[in-house]
Amino acid sequence: MNINKIAIIGLGLIGGSFALALKQSGFRGEITGIGRSEENLLRAREKKMIDSFSTDHADGVQNADLVILSSPIGQFEDIVNNMKNNLKTGAIVTDVGSVKTSIVKKLDAIMPEGVSFVGAHPIAGKECSGIDASTADLFRNAKCIITPSSRSADHAIDEVIRIWESAGAVILHMSPEEHDMIFAAVSHLPHVIAYATVNTIMEVNPNILHFGGTGLKDTSRIALSPADLWRDICAFNKDDVLQVLKKFSSSISHMIDLVDTSDWSGLEKEFKRAQEARKLIASD
Amino acid sequence: MNINKIAIIGLGLIGGSFALALKQSGFRGEITGIGRSEENLLRAREKKMIDSFSTDHADGVQNADLVILSSPIGQFEDIVNNMKNNLKTGAIVTDVGSVKTSIVKKLDAIMPEGVSFVGAHPIAGKECSGIDASTADLFRNAKCIITPSSRSADHAIDEVIRIWESAGAVILHMSPEEHDMIFAAVSHLPHVIAYATVNTIMEVNPNILHFGGTGLKDTSRIALSPADLWRDICAFNKDDVLQVLKKFSSSISHMIDLVDTSDWSGLEKEFKRAQEARKLIASD
Numbered sequence: 383m384n385i386n387k388i389a390i391i392g393l394g395l396i397g398g399s400f401a402l403a404l405k406q407s408g409f410r411g412e413i414t415g416i417g418r419s420e421e422n423l424l425r426a427r428e429k430k431m432i433d434s435f436s437t438d439h440a441d442g443v444q445n446a447d448l449v450i451l452s453s454p455i456g457q458f459e460d461i462v463n464n465m466k467n468n469l470k471t472g473a474i475v476t477d478v479g480s481v482k483t484s485i486v487k488k489l490d491a492i493m494p495e496g497v498s499f500v501g502a503h504p505i506a507g508k509e510c511s512g513i514d515a516s517t518a519d520l521f522r523n524a525k526c527i528i529t530p531s532s533r534s535a536d537h538a539i540d541e542v543i544r545i546w547e548s549a550g551a552v553i554l555h556m557s558p559e560e561h562d563m564i565f566a567a568v569s570h571l572p573h574v575i576a577y578a579t580v581n582t583i584m585e586v587n588p589n590i591l592h593f594g595g596t597g598l599k600d601t602s603r604i605a606l607s608p609a610d611l612w613r614d615i616c617a618f619n620k621d622d623v624l625q626v627l628k629k630f631s632s633s634i635s636h637m638i639d640l641v642d643t644s645d646w647s648g649l650e651k652e653f654k655r656a657q658e659a660r661k662l663i664a665s666d
Numbered sequence: 667m668n669i670n671k672i673a674i675i676g677l678g679l680i681g682g683s684f685a686l687a688l689k690q691s692g693f694r695g696e697i698t699g700i701g702r703s704e705e706n707l708l709r710a711r712e713k714k715m716i717d718s719f720s721t722d723h724a725d726g727v728q729n730a731d732l733v734i735l736s737s738p739i740g741q742f743e744d745i746v747n748n749m750k751n752n753l754k755t756g757a758i759v760t761d762v763g764s765v766k767t768s769i770v771k772k773l774d775a776i777m778p779e780g781v782s783f784v785g786a787h788p789i790a791g792k793e794c795s796g797i798d799a800s801t802a803d804l805f806r807n808a809k810c811i812i813t814p815s816s817r818s819a820d821h822a823i824d825e826v827i828r829i830w831e832s833a834g835a836v837i838l839h840m841s842p843e844e845h846d847m848i849f850a851a852v853s854h855l856p857h858v859i860a861y862a863t864v865n866t867i868m869e870v871n872p873n874i875l876h877f878g879g880t881g882l883k884d885t886s887r888i889a890l891s892p893a894d895l896w897r898d899i900c901a902f903n904k905d906d907v908l909q910v911l912k913k914f915s916s917s918i919s920h921m922i923d924l925v926d927t928s929d930w931s932g933l934e935k936e937f938k939r940a941q942e943a944r945k946l947i948a949s950d
Contacts, residue, residue, distance in 0.1 A: 505877070505879045506879065524879075525877070563870070563871075564870075564871065564874045564877050565877070566870075567866070567867045567870040567871070567874060568867055568874055568875065568877045568878035568879075568882050569878065569879065569881060569882065571863070571866065571867070572863060572878070572881055572882050572885045572886075573881065574918075574921050575859060575863060575885065575918075576885060576940070577921075577936060577937045577940035577941070578914065578917040578918050578921055578936075578940070579855065579856060579859060579914065579940075580940035580943050580944050581917050581936060581939055581940045581943070582851070582855065582910065582913050582914040582917045583851045583852055583855070583943075584939075584940075584943050585913055585917070586847070586848075586850075586851040586910055586913060587847075587848065587851070588943075590848045590851060590852055591852065591943060591944075591946060591947050592946070592947050593789070593809070593848050593849070593852045594852035594853065594856070594947065595789045595790065595808075595852075595853065597853060597856055597857065597887075597888045597891075598852050598853065598856050599947070600884045600885065600887050600888065601856045601859065601860060601884065601885045601887075601888060602856070602944055603881075603884050603885075603944075604881045604884065604885060605937075605940045605941055605943075605944040606941060606944050606945065607881075607941070608941075609934050609937035609938040609941050610934055612937055613930050613931075613933050613934040613937060614930075616925055616930075616933060617928070617930050617933075620925060620928065623925055624922065624925050624926060626866065626870055627918065627921065627922050627925065628922060629866050629869055629870060630862065630863065630866040630918065631915065631918050631919065631922060633862040633865050633866045633869075634858075634859075634862050634911065634914065634915050634918060635915065637858050637861075637862055637911065638908065638911050638912060638915060641900055641904060641907055641908050641911065642908060644901070644904065646897050646898075646900075646901050647897075649897050649900060649901075650893050650894055650897040652861060652862075652865060653861045653889075653893035653896055653897060654893040655865055655868075656860070656861035656862070656863075656864035656865050656868075656889045657861070657889055657890060657891070657892075657893050659864050659865070659867075659868050659872075659875060659889075660864050660875075660886055660887075660889040660890050661890065662875060662876070663875050663876050663878065663883065
């Protein structure tokens with residue numbers, strides 16, 4: 383299959399970087415940007431990230447061979463409902479959402495006949511957002527999780543893999559359910575924790591946050607992430623997020639017990655266990 | 667007062683960097699390193715961080731005008747008991763410990779007549795430790811909290827301030843109690859949280875830690891910190907650590923309630939509050 387036109391819905395950090403990566407990889411077809419802000423789209427065209435644009439979803443996706451949803455996940459269903467009658471037969475729809483099970487279920491159910499949806503989640507991001515933070519190498523060596531469903535056509539899965547590989551990503555396959563439990567733990571949990579950490583410090587004393595060293599800066603950096611985006615991720619992955627948050631709450635209660643009973647060797651053992659595990663992930 | 671000889675007890679990251687900073691600031695006196703590992707001390711002398719060394723505390727502090735305790739805080743009391751009879755009259759003892767109230771109380775009680783103790787805490791560090799991680803600019807523009815007690819002589823306070831300023835630090839004054847509550851919140855809490863985060867993820871699935879992106883890497887980096895060091899910090903600042911851990915536990919319980927009851931606007935409000943607060947601390 384030849385991909386001649388790609389429509390990117392939502393030109394923020396991820397959508398913008400995807401456009402830049404496509405251009406850099408030598409993609410010669412048309413890249414259309416679709417978004418609400420004409421100013422943003424004009425800037426993207428000026429920067430030659432995109433070739434054309436539209437503020438109307440249904441209009442923008444016409445003749446697109448591949449449509450990538452990179453707006454906040456809370457908008458996916460409405461966007462697909464708005465545009466689906468204008469998708470051409472054989473079109474492939476994919477996304478970059480941080481949650482998969484509920485998204486795949488919702489979007490599979492509303493995709494028109496002859497259009498295939500393939501869920502994807504590139505593991506890339508920064509605490510800064512917006513088109514101006516975009517870079518062509520954001521996905522270079524980043525993992526991209528592909529979560530096809532039984533309704534995803536094989537050729538569509540292959541194309542989505544190919545396009546992410548051309549952007550420099552390393553492809554991993556998972557079921558949507560497996561993806562959501564893993565990312566509830568390694569991504570959604572740390573975000574909720576970072577927000578709760580900052581709020582706790584502010585409750586102790588609203589004027590002390592700046593006393594923190596690099597440790598606090600590092601642990602709280604993701605509390606700069608957009609609140610509405612992470613609200614939606616928690617909502618769309620509610621059951622898994624709830625489960626890992628409860629596990630974490632038990633771990634904190636255990637730490638409190640150890641401190642309260644002055645069980646210092648028990649506390650050291652917990653710290654040591656975490657330290658050893660943390661050493662397993664790539665050097666910093 | 668003229669400082670001609672400085673004894674640094676414990677040549678790790680902080681002690682080593684302090685020696686390098688003194689040399690770079692033009693200090694012409696003698697710097698003696700005191701530690702348990704002769705190999706470490708020999709390497710320090712080879713690198714010209716120190717001029718002389720001893721593996722014996724009582725021996726090393728002879729004739730020292732300033733003695734700085736930069737070994738783990740759990741060892742301070744024994745070290746001072748071992749060396750105190752060899753301290754010269756007029757000597758100044760200071761430390762770099764992350765906890766102040768209990769340290770100041772313990773050390774003030776055992777300091778010999780004519781020797782002044784001035785508690786200090788430079789806010790610098792990395793997750794890596796050891797003499798080889800030392801750099802002359804570790805304290806450049808870093809805050810250094812000075813927590814004198816009623817028993818600290820004025821001239822001793824002035825000298826400790828002067829020496830840290832010469833190392834590039836910015837001096838702040840606090841009571842030991844004020845210091846400990848603030849750092850329980852901005853430093854000790856984030857460390858316990860980082861350890862608990864890693865342990866929770868390992869409990870969900872011991873093979874998923876590497877799926878985390880830069881967010882998880884940032885939030886868990888301080889879980890690489892030495893377990894015995896942080897055990898001691900929790901032990902020496904037990905009451906404050908317990909208090910902030912309980913506040914944090916309530917904040918997590920509140921997050922769990924909001925997710926459990928699908929109160930998404932309430933959750934967004936909590937996230938937003940943290941995001942706004944985090945923006946207040948210096949750019950990353």
